[in-house]
Amino acid sequence: xxxxxPDTLIKNPRGKPVVSSVVIACSTATLWKVVGHFGGFDAxxxxxxxxxxxxxxxxxxxxxxxxxxxxxxEQLNSHDEQAMNMTWTTIYNTLGIAxxxxxxxxxxxxxxxxRATWMIIAEPIExxxxxxxxxxxxxxxxxxENVRQLLx
Numbered sequence: 001x002x003x004x005x006p007d008t009l010i011k012n013p014r015g016k017p018v019v020s021s022v023v024i025a026c027s028t029a030t031l032w033k034v035v036g037h038f039g040g041f042d043a044x045x046x047x048x049x050x051x052x053x054x055x056x057x058x059x060x061x062x063x064x065x066x067x068x069x070x071x072x073x074e075q076l077n078s079h080d081e082q083a084m085n086m087t088w089t090t091i092y093n094t095l096g097i098a099x100x101x102x103x104x105x106x107x108x109x110x111x112x113x114x115r116a117t118w119m120i121i122a123e124p125i126e127x128x129x130x131x132x133x134x135x136x137x138x139x140x141x142x143x144x145e146n147v148r149q150l151l152x
Contacts (some may be wrong), residue, residue, distance in 0.1 A: 004096060005128065009100070010089060010091060011099055012089075012099065012101055012121075012138035013098070013099035013100060013101055013122050013123040014121075014123065015120045015121055015122065015123055016121075016133070017119050017120065017121050018119070018120045018121075018122070018133060018137050018140060018145050019117065019118070019119045019120075019134045020117070020119075020137065020141045020143075020146050021115055021116065021117045021118070021144070022115065022116050022144040022145065022147060023109050023113050023114070023115045024113065024114055024115075024148050024151050025113050025152070026085060026112075026113070026114055026115070026151050026152070027085060027112075028106050028107065028108050028114040030114070030118055030151060031106050031114040031147070031151065032081075032084045032106045032114075034147055034150065034151065035104050035106060035116045035144075036079075036081075036104065036106065036120070038053070038060065038062055038076050038079065038085060038087075038088070039051050039053035039062055039088065041062075041064065041143075042064075043150065044143055044146040044147045044150055045143050045146070046146065047066050047067060048064055048065065048066055048067070049065050049066060049067045050064070050065050051063065051064050051065070057076070057079065058076055058077065058078060058079055059075065059076065060075070060076045061073060061074065061075055061076075061091075062074050062076070062088075069094075070093070070094045070095055071092070071093065072090060072092070072093040072094075072095065072149055073090070073091050073092040073093065074086060074088045074089060074090050074091065074102075075089050075091055076088050077089055077101075080122050081113045083105075084102055084106040084107070085103065085104065085105035085106070086103070086105075086107060087101065087102065087103045087104075088101075088102055089101050089102075090102075096124055096125050096126070096132075097122055097123070097124060098122045098123045098124060098125045099122065100120060100121070100122040100123075101105060101120070101121050101122075102118065102119065102120045102121075103117075103118070103119045104116065104117070104118050104119075104129070105117050114142065116119075116144060116147060118140045118144060120136055120140060122136055
């Protein structure tokens with residue numbers, strides 16, 4: 001009998017990063033309170049009915065429940081309050097995504113503005129899934145525009 005060895009289904013995606021960014025007239029702290037709250041993305045993504053958070057800090061899981069019945073489970077990989085950045089990985093979803101890694105960061109822009117940048121590297125389950133990259137770009141662009149409206 002073959003001895004079992006450590007294994008995992010979690011692998012980093014390969015591909016071109018999709019990047020969305022928004023500059024808002026507010027402090028970095030104000031912007032980070034919104035986009036840096038791992039369990040609070042339902043505040044600016046209207047497609048989410050709610051988020052269930054399990055655990056706290058790095059290693060915690062969020063279950064994003066969508067109004068249309070879709071589900072995404074993600075793990076927080078890193079979260080730095082001082083640097084205002086965090087990363088996470090999708091570990092389960094019903095959206096046709098094979099692998100997804102994402103990062104959110106906030107930085108000052110001049111005296112009275114802040115920039116949020118959301119980067120996603122993802123692979124669809126079907127490699128030739130047409131429209132996948134534009135879908136991800138539109139989703140993140142719309143979410144950050146909602147953040148702008150929320151803080152304006």
